[in-house]
Amino acid sequence: MLWDSKMCPLNLISEDSAEISTQSDENDNIIKVQAAVLADLVNGMRNNTPYKITDDIISAGKVPNTYYPEPVYEEYDGYELVIKNAEFTDGILKNITAKVEHYSGLEKKDIPYAVAVAEILNSDGEVIGTYQSTVSTKYDTTNGNGTFNLVFDNVTTELPENGSYKIWLQxxxxxxxxxxxxxxxxxDYYTPESISDTYLIGDLEDIETSDTFSYFGVKNGSDLSGNNGWYLVGSSERSATIESGGYARLEKKSTSGSYVLYITFSSEVKSSKIVLSEDMYYENGYIKTVLSNKTSTPNSGYKQSITCFTISEKGKLSDSDGNELCDMPKNEWVHIEYELDMDYGTQSLTLNGETYTYDADGLKSIIPSEVTPTALEQFNINGSSKSTFAMNLKNVSVKNTVQEELPSRTVTLNDSDNGTVKITDCDKTTKTVNMNDEVEISAIPNDGYVFDGWYDSDDTIISSKETVVLRVNRDLTLTAKFTEDADDTNYLYKENFNTLTTDTLADNGWKSSSQSSVTIKNDSDDYGNYVYFNPGGSTRNLKATFLTDNVVNQKYTMEMDFGISGGNSATSEFTILSPDTTVADNTSVTGGYIFKLTSTTKSASATKSMVWKVNDDSEKTVTLTQNGTSPVWTNLKLTVDTDNSVTVTITQNDEVVYSDTLSTVDTADITPVGLNFKAGKAYSKAQFDNIKIYTE
Structure with a gap:
């Protein structure tokens, strides 16, 4: 029943005309107004047409689907957690990696934490030790789903010969x-028999082997970036989308800028084999497939990577060295299977039943390369900054396969009457290690001799560095050769850093308030050990001491190989010090000096050169090449005479870039007591090698 403002009942006669019968004529106008409002509210209540469900909702199929993504839960009868990996170092259990499989099961059992328990067994299967992971690394089950690590620090018993283990979570x-x-x-129990192929990509519970790009609750045409661990970086005019039919559409539409689509593995791979499997529908353009170490901002040119294969703009499929293998089929789905053996340094690629094999040169070498990764953590698909491309991708999987046990390898060094050789960590000339372990060897020439190089059993030189790190991927017999030193130069100071380490730099006069930023590096074919200074985002000084106990009162020459780069917000300075120079921490030098370079511009990631002011004279400058914020090797030669004249020659890339005769500044004493490099904020760097001070 409906009522008017005077609580008189209303009788609705017609919804369309709102005819109303009232008890009083004086209420007629008010009632008509009220009835008109009510008529709109109740219109259609009789004989109303049923609501029609749209065709797109019907075509989505049964739930869960795009429009109704509520999950359907099934009863779970397995274990709540699963152990994914156990890491042993020299036969000693260090940690395990585990994953939550069923979080609600932990809640039902009222289990607040989880730890790992390990039994070590002898060859007869008898338990000889039981150990528990540390309390400090216990897993809090309220953290929900995810992967976690538990650490053992009290396991001191090595696995016995032919022994075994059993690990579980409690x-x-x-x-x-x-x-x-x-x-x-x-x-479940984790034993050596539990180890099997490990699939490395896929964050979603229903993606355990390959990525089909059919994601629960994700609409067609959505960005792939941000789904299931995939991320796309680069410039504009690029895309990676999820399409109906279970595939990803990848396009780079501009001939400028970068394109990198990447996914990070669930765990890093340091050994054994990695197998990449994918279906590709290639249309056009340049594409490179890469396995790499993990970096904060991946890009197509960064170091520490293995190229799997490339497709050129002309549609040629090539191996990691650019050797053409075949034409890449266009506009059709093809299956690609790629395998990298990290232990033996081999690669294979199978396309349409045809298999191609080639080496991973960096992994084959016994000298570890700066650009060869020791661990792989990402799968990348890269475009070129000069090309467009278009392709589709589906059924992608990356797995780490079980490798047979690797053999031991032996390093043998041949001694010499003209010098001594040793394996650094044991002072011996022979050592047997696990295949692909790294071993550092050193050669020290006797007085009157210089080191010529390390030679293998075929008398082929493998390194000209006195101290070198080897990747022992085969049995090695190496000979150090020394030659008589014909140099009768009178050296006042000489340092090539071949006998120094990062830990001994400070004791030998190379000091900084940020000492951890001063290291010995050994990563160049043209240089042995050298000093590298990289204080990061702060202004810091590196001071080296040369001659402090004797006064030089005769003409001398100083030579060194060096590299310097400027900062992006504060000036950098490189100074050859005299006794009149004052050096304070993290600021410019004051007082007199022998020679100085001061940056005049700012560095950036794309900087190719830097202008340096000479001896604080704005009219005298030298332009030095640098690689972004990284220095480039340069040679400096100073000839200093007793009249305080300084003849300067600076050579870079085999070209003299500066030559002049100057004077020392505000100092009468020409003794070179050291050098100082002020790394200006931020990201200024320096490197030094082969420093010599000598008289004629």
Missing amino acids: GFTNDNELMEGDNYRIS
Whole structure:
């Protein structure tokens, strides 16, 4: 019943005309107004047409689907957690990696924490030790789904010969007590037999082997970046989308800028084989497929990577060295299977039943390369900054396969009457290690001799560095050769850093308030050990001491190989010090000096050169090449005479870039007591090698 403002009942006669019968004529106008409002509200209540469900909702199929993505839960009867990996170092258990499989099961059992328990067994299967992971790394089950690590630091018993192990996860109380009983065992047993192929990509629970790009609750045409661990970086005019039919559409529409689509592995791979499997529908353009180490901002040119294969703009499929293998089929789905053996340094690529094999040169070499990764953590698809491309991708998987046990390898060094050789960590000339372990060797010439190089059993030189790190991927017999030193130069100071280490730099006069930024590097074919200074985002000084106990009162020459780069917000300075120079931490030098370079412009990631002012004279400058914020090797030669004249020659890339005769500044004493480099904020760097001070 409806009522008017005077509580008189209303009788609705017609919804369309709102005819109303009232008890009083004086209420007629008011009632008509009220009835008109009510008529709009109740219009259509009789004989109303049923709501029609649209065709796109019907075509989406049964739930869960795009429009109704509520998950359907099934009863789970497995263990709540699963152990994915156990890491042993020299036969000693260090940690395990585990993953939550069923979070609600932990809640039902009222298990607040989890720890790992390990039994070490002898060759007869008898338990000879039981160990528990540390309390400090216990897993808080309220963290929900995810992957976690548990650490063992009290396992001192090595696996016995032909021994084994059994590891599992057990409930742990708030009072740090083990929850006894099989009901509180929350994982299956992990044994050597548990080790199998590990699939490395896929964050979603229903993607355990390959990525089909059919994601629960994700609409067609959505960005791939941000789904299932995939991310796309680069400039504009690029895309990676999820398409109906279970594939990803990848396009780079501009001939400028970069394109990198990447996914990070669930765990890093340091050994064994990596197998990449994918279906590709190639249309056009340049594409490079890469396995790499993890970096904060991946791009197509960064170091520490292995190129799997490339497709050129002309549609040629090539190996990692650019050797053409075949024409890449266009506008059709093809299956590609790629395998990298990190231990033996080989690669294979199978396309349409045809298999091509080629070496991973960096992994084959016994001298570790700066650009060869020691661990792989990402799969990348890269475009070129000069090309467009278009392709589709589906059924992508990356797995780490089980490798047979690797053999041991032996390093043998041949001694010499003209010098001594040793394996650095044991002072011996022979050592047997696991295949691909790294071993540092050193050669020290006797007085009157210089080191010529390390030679293999075929008398081929493998390194000209006195101290070198080897990747022992085969049995090695090396000979150090020394030659008589015909140099009768009178050296006042000489340092090539071949006998110094990062830990001994400070004791030998190379000091900084940021000492951790001063290191010995050994990563160049043209230089042995050298000093590298990289204080990062702060202004810091590196001071080296040369001659402090004697006064030089005769003409001398100083030579060195060096490299310097400027900062992006504060000036950098390189100074050859005299006794009149004052050096304070993290600021410019004051007082007199022998020679100085001061940056005049700012560095950036794309900087190719830097203008340096000479001896604080704005009319005298030298332009030095640098690689972004990284220095480039340069040679400096100063001839200093007793009249305070300084003849300067600076050579870079085999070209003299500066030559002049100057004077020392505000100093009468020409003794070169050292050098100082002020790395201006931010990201200024320096490197030094082969420093010699000598008289004629």
